Amino acid sequence: MNTNQNKYTLKFSETFRSDLKHILNYILYNLENPIAAHNLNKLIERKINDRLINPTAYEVFNSNRKRKHNYYRIYVKNYIIFYIVKDNTMEVRRILYSRRNFKHFL
Numbered sequence: 001m002n003t004n005q006n007k008y009t010l011k012f013s014e015t016f017r018s019d020l021k022h023i024l025n026y027i028l029y030n031l032e033n034p035i036a037a038h039n040l041n042k043l044i045e046r047k048i049n050d051r052l053i054n055p056t057a058y059e060v061f062n063s064n065r066k067r068k069h070n071y072y073r074i075y076v077k078n079y080i081i082f083y084i085v086k087d088n089t090m091e092v093r094r095i096l097y098s099r100r101n102f103k104h105f106l
Helices: 014-030 034-051
Strands: 009-012 071-076 079-086 089-097
Touching: 009 014, 014 034, 014 089, 034 071, 034 079, 034 089
Parallel strands: 009 089
Antiparallel strands: 071 079, 079 089
């Protein structure tokens, strides 16, 4: 029996993809640091994949809005990744700078 097999599939929202693209482009072009952009992207990828093993085992994010599905967070450097779990799918919805008023965006 393979105990490392994930029970969850992974899905990314278009909003997450857009958020990530803006963050990486800012680091790449405004800060002119392609190595930092690459390293951050790889770290984000690893943290999400690590969480995929058991995404509901973490603290629920307390939102001001009533939701059908709870939000969870992953901290990566100065960013917070927000995701939900629906059935057997971990859906990554947003990545935001941690010092933003992110409650406004969720």
